[in-house]
Amino acid sequence: MPVPVVPYSEVDVLVIGAGPAGLMCANALANARVNVRIIDQRAVKVTAGQADGISPRTIEVFQSYGIAERLLRESVQVHQAAFYNPSSSGGIELTSRAPDVTAPSARYPFEVALHQGAIESIFLDSMKELGVEVERSTIPTSIEISEDENELADPASHPVRVALKRTSVFEGEPEEEIVHAKFVVGTDGAHSWVRKQFDISMDGEQSEFIWGVLDMVPDTDFPDIRNKSLVHSNHGSALLVPREKDRVRVYMQLEDKDIINPTTGRVDKERMGPNELLEVARRSLHPYKLIPTTGILWWTLYIIGQRVASRFAIKNRVLIAGDACHTHSPKAGQGMNASMNDAHNLAWKIALVVRGWAEPSLLSTYESERRKYALDLIAFDKEFSTLFSGKPLTEENSDGVEPEHFMKTFQKFGGFTSGIGVHYSPSIAVLDKNQNLASGLVIGERFPPYQFIRAADAWPFEIQDLLPSDFRFKLVVFTGDFSDRLQQARVKSMVADMQKPECFLKRYATGKNSASPRFDIITISKGRKEGFDFLQFPTLLRSHWSKLYIDDVDVTRSFGGEGYSHYGVGPEGALVVVRPDGYVGAIAPLDRVEELDAYFGSFMKVSA
């Protein structure tokens, strides 16, 4: 009998773990036409419960991959937050309502709720169209990175060796496989196997928060049952979030006495089941009734320490993302958003390195950008938790939390919880220079939405839709008023500069076509659609008629026309580099194209 040969294969990227972070990563890489495989130990995808809040920025990210339409069709939108506090008669009462999202530039000024299974299906269907499916019932059993410096330095090498084992195979199929990968992404959750293989420590808060969660279709007289409600009562704090199919999710921060066994001093799950959780919720919501009409549909206890991995990458060949490198309390609804945005930040960098377009050093910005964010998130959470869990201000409790202060804090952090205000610090991928040329396009932040009118046909477009996550850098050229003779001369001089061999557009051009697929030029001119002639523009600025836009109102005069001032761009114009993930990478004046050469020169590679 022959000894079975363990199959051996190569892949550019192996993603381990098919939760939201892993699926976002694999889908993004598949979109970029990178050779990617994704495995998961589970035999079937998750179908119920678990994290489900999607922040405004994450909706924008979905849109940049062309999958927001379905997300919005299937999900529930949360527009308004309600704040409840103790009333003089013993129970709680409505103190105020406010927009749930307070980031003024949010394209989608709301959160959406959709169960994790449905979110995963959106990715799975998108990937399937691109020929990538999750290999299930598959676990990694060993992982090694080559020690050979030459191999590690060669972007074409496959220095990561992963042994896989299938826990369910058809007869005759091999159970084991050895995969040699250029890159491995560990998105295998809070108990990450990948992280443990490399002894990466989780640093942070040792104290743990205990949360109880219930899903139900309630019969209730609570007037804000379809808003996000932040309830501060003398009988515990609760957070209510509306969900699809008339369901409501109730989060309750539990007190130690409810859940800790006094004898052992440890958490005792036996002490808290769905009925006990329902009682906690009812005490908190008194005098409002809360009756599950179809029983408790799902419940869980979260026991979460807020921690961040000490490293997010090993030799820039194995990278971890999502819960594998940070865990958060569920209250701010940030865990899944942070995880998916890790993957969004990482995927384009891997894609560019795999394609040979970027130096591997670009990958270092993944840890620097996302680890800082994870730490900021925990700092925010601590401040918010203190207020949320603190006793409310009452006559008996004069140092309690003042309702107005709590609401203001909720709003102050709007930019943060919405994901809109996420700011990446200067690095090779973020050149902090010339901010004054476009004060509304913050370097290191995402390019904010605005509607411009396509010059050729007056069709209004949201500029974010012109900046898809397609792994090209976008060069947004604000030309100013091209009908002004002096400004026209500046634009023509800029175009001449861009056609020089040393310009990044030429230097990093791929193949023989002058329009390099690494870059996409979008032109935004001042002008009025009634008299504009797009054919007057240099062809570099309109590689296709659809690439030229004007800052004008739409034909019904209901929106648009203020884009230059909204972005703080003056009549002299500006060149704005948008990274493939939608973040502003660099800004330069029209007459200093070479400053962009310096930006791209710090990480980009000339094609072989």
Place this chain on the structure above:
Amino acid sequence: MPVPVVPYSEVDVLVIGAGPAGLMCANALANARVNVRIIDQRAVKVTAGQADGISPRTIEVFQSYGIAERLLRESVQVHQAAFYNPSSSGGIELTSRAPDVTAPSARYPFEVALHQGAIESIFLDSMKELGVEVERSTIPTSIEISEDENELADPASHPVRVALKRTSVFEGEPEEEIVHAKFVVGTDGAHSWVRKQFDISMDGEQSEFIWGVLDMVPDTDFPDIRNKSLVHSNHGSALLVPREKDRVRVYMQLEDKDIINPTTGRVDKERMGPNELLEVARRSLHPYKLIPTTGILWWTLYIIGQRVASRFAIKNRVLIAGDACHTHSPKAGQGMNASMNDAHNLAWKIALVVRGWAEPSLLSTYESERRKYALDLIAFDKEFSTLFSGKPLTEENSDGVEPEHFMKTFQKFGGFTSGIGVHYSPSIAVLDKNQNLASGLVIGERFPPYQFIRAADAWPFEIQDLLPSDFRFKLVVFTGDFSDRLQQARVKSMVADMQKPECFLKRYATGKNSASPRFDIITISKGRKEGFDFLQFPTLLRSHWSKLYIDDVDVTRSFGGEGYSHYGVGPEGALVVVRPDGYVGAIAPLDRVEELDAYFGSFMKVSA
């Protein structure tokens, strides 16, 4: 050998002809869960060319069936119209640009262009999900309506007998079938077989217009190649419409000398092929160049007399729709829109009669509403044609068409060409009374769009999306300010009236549920989301929490909050009946619910 038995079957509705009108009809009936079959003589669906402009109102209609999203994703939008006229140097020059659509209340203030095959696919896929597919290669060979008055009067009878013959069958399958239908809809085109069987004459204009049409991807320096361009030149008039994939469609009205054989005096297609048409287009566009980069992709000649059938129905059992009952010149882009809107007007009426909810007399409003529209369309077209085909005003031609007058005429008819201004005259389905209670909701016109805020969760909704074409009448209850004590008393008294047995809500209730599926109540209150308590409203006005809305701005304060004044509804409120096709059917004050009883009493039937 046994004589083959011709199979015999019954169906509620048989649709003959699967063009846009037939597909709209069958899809609408399938949506209404009516037992429907649709046949077509063609073996495959149309794949190229033909009519392709969709007007703003038709987009709204698509949206009401849940199929606009795909239409908008696949189509090209036309926002701007450009007007060209003779220049002093011999060729043409841009005179002005204007919005392509000038109907201020249009929800979609643009037209879309999509080839007819793609439009048909949208219907086919929608119908397929509802279990209905087109039976192809099937022709009707005879049709008869029973002469038996009792049978004709019985809505449950199947008095129309149609013999079908399949031109392509698998071996052993029968080639013939006898179908007994309650209703037959003939949507079998300009040469309608159904129309001919009943000797229905086509009345109207005998003079015929001849149009040439070309599709191409042009290389051109014509600045408005992506706008709709109306070109008036001394060398013929042309209409350019942008299409998908960089294509442009050029319509040219041809002169008799180009196409009429002087010897025979008849149209001679041999005289005009694609190359000749291209020359006509080039003469018209001079001095701009027009070079087909990938050849002429499609071309045709239209020779169309504008005619309207003398009758649209026979005994209200056989009805014809679309090109079968009216033909139009293509210039105003109305033919396909008129056809689909015929079917939209007809389908709900058939559905209600088939269900036993409405008297057959309701069907008479189909001919009265749609025939008048077809006649109006031709009157409009005559006026517009005269201007479009007329020589432009020049020094030599001092009684020519003045450019400004032409553009103003184009705009004046905006309500008409957009479909938004279509107005149905008083009938049993349109009760012209109490218009003053809601001056912005014109009785007999479609319910115009506006965004309201859902009371329970501050989620903004477009009210048209709350009025889907689902074959229920919608009762939109404008309560006024419910927090005003006097107004609250009026609302409560109205609710009491609505719960009386003689009220239409009770009288025409179906089955045992008090919430009759024939009616859907949507409540719009004045109020502010920050303090509103939706639970205070009578349950009749909120059968589900999602049924109650407030006229308030959205959380970002960017829209909404002016709905009452936009609709001309005063503080005393109003009751507005919206027909299943989205048209305002009746209006009543809150304290005269009985006026709606009279409206419904004129055509509705009590359930057996």
